[in-house]
Amino acid sequence: MARIGIIGSAGRMGGALREAVAAAGHEVSGGVDKGGNVANLADNSDALVDFSAPAALKDNLYAAVGAGIPILIGTTGLDESHHAAIESASGAIPVLQTGNTSLGVTLLAHLVKEAAARLGPDWDIEVLEMHHRMKVDAPSGTALLLGEAAAEARGIDLAANTESGRDGHTGARASGAIGFAALRGGTVAGDHSVIFAGEQERITLSHSAENRLIFANGAVRGATWLIDREAKRYTMRDVLGLA
Numbered sequence: 001m002a003r004i005g006i007i008g009s010a011g012r013m014g015g016a017l018r019e020a021v022a023a024a025g026h027e028v029s030g031g032v033d034k035g036g037n038v039a040n041l042a043d044n045s046d047a048l049v050d051f052s053a054p055a056a057l058k059d060n061l062y063a064a065v066g067a068g069i070p071i072l073i074g075t076t077g078l079d080e081s082h083h084a085a086i087e088s089a090s091g092a093i094p095v096l097q098t099g100n101t102s103l104g105v106t107l108l109a110h111l112v113k114e115a116a117a118r119l120g121p122d123w124d125i126e127v128l129e130m131h132h133r134m135k136v137d138a139p140s141g142t143a144l145l146l147g148e149a150a151a152e153a154r155g156i157d158l159a160a161n162t163e164s165g166r167d168g169h170t171g172a173r174a175s176g177a178i179g180f181a182a183l184r185g186g187t188v189a190g191d192h193s194v195i196f197a198g199e200q201e202r203i204t205l206s207h208s209a210e211n212r213l214i215f216a217n218g219a220v221r222g223a224t225w226l227i228d229r230e231a232k233r234y235t236m237r238d239v240l241g242l243a
């Protein structure tokens with residue numbers, strides 16, 4: 001039985017995570033939200049799971065390193081400075097960061113990588129996502145993860161080849177670009193499609209999340225898998241043996 005500390009515990013994912021931790025036979029050691037004492041939570045946990053906000057990330061990593069325990073980061077909307085902090089912390093503790101903890105999306109990313117590698121560069125890649133009206137970041141962490149899988153397969157840098165937020169007179173699509181489009185509305189837990197558009201044909205690989213428990217179950221699996229691993233940066237692909 002592992003003691004899991006939840007960062008963002010009063011949030012939508014925090015609630016799902018409590019349910020998933022109990023269902024898996026583990027224990028919630030406690031939870032924090034804005035202004036909470038994360039160092040104290042870390043001292044009483046075997047692993048931390050963070051579904052909160054980017055602004056909390058550095059303190060969360062610091063607390064995990066201080067307590068010498070692993071941390072799974074599911075929070076999205078991270079920038080380069082957050083990724084640098086994750087790299088640095090992963091020299092001291094196991095850190096798993098991912099835009100999507102579900103089994104289905106982890107497999108989808110694997111399939112996207114395979115498709116992007118096999119289809120020539122004349123197949124345009126577009127990532128389409130839809131989420132609930134409360135989501136604050138775009139493109140979603142999952143959309144970026146899927147775009148990254150395609151970029152990796154093509155040997156290109158994602159940031160340098162991204163087209164997103166098209167509006168007005170945009171000009172033609174840049175050759176080799178990976179496009180992103182984000183829809184927001186209602187209570188959608190998370191829909192993602194990667195469209196490969198070729199000459200006179202299209203392939204679409206999709207995933208639909210029907211509720212947040214799929215993310216929470218994956219997070220519990222990932223966090224418990226991290227306990228006693230060597231200090232390193234991991235992904236859900238490592239957890240599922242797809243790396």
Ligand SMILES: NC(=O)C1=CN([C@@H]2O[C@H](COP(=O)(O)OP(=O)(O)OC[C@H]3O[C@@H](n4cnc5c(N)ncnc54)[C@H](OP(=O)(O)O)[C@@H]3O)[C@@H](O)[C@H]2O)C=CC1
Binds near residue numbers: 035141
């Ligand atoms: N990787 C994945 O599989 C998934 C990732 N996510 C991501 O997880 C994050 C949370 O999503 P969701 O639960 O829907 O969001 P919510 O807004 O419902 O919950 C966020 C929680 O984090 C808390 N919080 C905000 N700032 C801090 C802080 N500085 N320190 C500690 N806690 C803080 C909030 O508390 P307060 O109200 O006090 O501000 C709130 O309880 C998002 O980034 C989302 O994109 C979501 C689903 C799956």
Ligand SMILES: O=C(O)C1=N[C@H](C(=O)O)C[C@H](O)C1
Binds near residue numbers: 100139141
């Ligand atoms: O904010 C959400 O809700 C979700 N966020 C993650 C993302 O940004 O991809 C994962 C999931 O799609 C739900």
